[in-house]
Amino acid sequence: MNMTREKWIYTGVGLLVLLVLVSSTKKVALIEVRESTDQPTFDSSDLPPALKPPYKLAEGEQIPRPIKKNLYLFSIGLKPRFDT
């Protein structure tokens, strides 16, 4: 009796995992498009909050003093560059 019940539980879990796998993989219909020579129209107001452009300071607006960390005496004036 217990063995049968266990088998049903394992089957159920297996089906659930299969369902999750199948539903999370989506084949895209292959829609070919032509290269456009027109400049695409882009409106950033349609973007989700996590992708909205960051705040731009107005001309003459005081630059906020960013926080500093790990500063030590010999680091003053240092400007590490990406390429060195």
Next chain:
Amino acid sequence: MIFSVPTRHEELTLLIKVKTFEPQKIRIKVIDAQQPNTSFTDRYKTIDGESIFFVRMPVSPQEALVYIYNEANGNMAAGMDNSIEIESITKEPLEKKLDVIDFSNPLIRSFVNFATRFSYNAGSLSSGTYASDDKKFIIKYLPIIEDGGVEQTTPARIDVDSGIIEISKRQFLDYTVPNRIAILLHEFSHVYVNDNLDDEVEADLNALLIYLGLGYPRIEAFEVFAKTFLNAPTEENKIRYDKISNFIDNFENYNTFIHE
């Protein structure tokens, strides 16, 4: 061939299955259909038979355009180029390793949000000064980075006194969104994550830990460092590249310790 894929700003991985009948150099580009100067990958692979391109996209546009073509023949419409077949394009969930990132650190949370929004929009942003929502981070988006009137080869640098990051717009426009994220995370790591703030290798590895944990593609990380180091092929940069390469290879196995 150019295919339109609705990605709806979701986090996802695109699997592009391609078939060739003899070794062919196949180019893949994924760009934003709406936002100018915004690409997510631009790479090639020599394929003989069937192969799959994995394009990890922690950030995606509303609609992506996927360019696939044989470099020898150029970009031709489907049916015109018999040397290549596109078998399928599939969207799969993005694999991330957020546990390797210290998101309990509010600085990391804030900067990742700022860097993502800046990198995604950099193709259409005008030059100027940008601030994170909490005003803790500042990016000066300059037409070029110059010292004493001479344009510098670096795409970015950070002033360790003020924490202000300078970005060269001229160079940034050519980079993919993952490339831009890797550069910004490197500069951020110098001042806010590193133990030794002027250690380049430590900044590289700290940045990569966040970058790879967020699910960005490994190949784009290799590419951005390779591209930059080609402009400055010093002995130190060669050592950096070897360490980066080793770190990325080991990341999947969690063998990632930063001892610098």
